[in-house]
Amino acid sequence: MFTGIIETTGQVLTVTEEGSSRHFWIAAPTYEGQLKIDQSVAHNGVCLTVVDIQGSQYKVTAVAETLAKTTLGTWMVGMTLNLERGLRLGDRLDGHFVQGHVDAVCTCIEAESVNGSWLFRFRFPEAFGPLLIEKGSVCLNGVSLTVFEVTADAFSVTIIPYTYEHTTFNELAAGDALNIEFDVLGKYFLRSQQLQSNWAGAIQ
Numbered sequence: 001m002f003t004g005i006i007e008t009t010g011q012v013l014t015v016t017e018e019g020s021s022r023h024f025w026i027a028a029p030t031y032e033g034q035l036k037i038d039q040s041v042a043h044n045g046v047c048l049t050v051v052d053i054q055g056s057q058y059k060v061t062a063v064a065e066t067l068a069k070t071t072l073g074t075w076m077v078g079m080t081l082n083l084e085r086g087l088r089l090g091d092r093l094d095g096h097f098v099q100g101h102v103d104a105v106c107t108c109i110e111a112e113s114v115n116g117s118w119l120f121r122f123r124f125p126e127a128f129g130p131l132l133i134e135k136g137s138v139c140l141n142g143v144s145l146t147v148f149e150v151t152a153d154a155f156s157v158t159i160i161p162y163t164y165e166h167t168t169f170n171e172l173a174a175g176d177a178l179n180i181e182f183d184v185l186g187k188y189f190l191r192s193q194q195l196q197s198n199w200a201g202a203i204q
Helices: 062-070 128-132 162-168 184-203
Strands: 008-016 020-025 040-043 046-056 057-062 080-085 104-114 115-124 138-142 143-146 154-159 177-182
Touching: 062 184, 115 162, 128 177, 128 184, 138 154, 143 154, 177 184
Parallel strands: none
Antiparallel strands: 008 020, 008 080, 020 057, 040 046, 040 080, 046 057, 104 115, 104 177, 115 154, 138 143, 138 177
16 A cells, blocks of 8 residues: 655666566665565556565566556666555555556646646546546556546646656656556445445346
8 A cells, every 4th residue: 555655766777578577677775775575665656566675776576467557568777767665554644545556557648837837637548537536636657646627538637846856747748658546445436336236226
């Protein structure tokens, strides 16, 4: 479980394939001495397990399902990633509950500087439309954000200067793909409504 509040960024050092899986070595100087084997770290919103550590560098592995459902299949050496370690019991929840289980890939369709902040607009698969509400939460590349101007397949967010400077949003441009995770509370509510509807239909 994560919060969508990015702790630091890291850089992809190597990418190797083994069967249908892909291994990544990540450089994260901020995490030196802070990680352990089997620990979960969110990488651009994707929860991956640390499997090896060498100083300020560590290794994670992505399986075929993860590569197919996220942007990990396009990761290259030198790429910068948003990083967050798992939430600890008792920590402040400054963002929202994020699982690190990416639902889909969305596309940036607009990126604009607006009086010291930045406006971004994204298009996402319309099937996920019921999971977004005006002023609700969404996780984009691991960053917890509030959405507005929500339509059936698009929404906007505003990025403050601190977030822009300390995450990969400062590299984002129209046409770029991002990992998107919708609010888990919305998923449970929608599922509950569907099950109640099915149950009511079954007893009529």
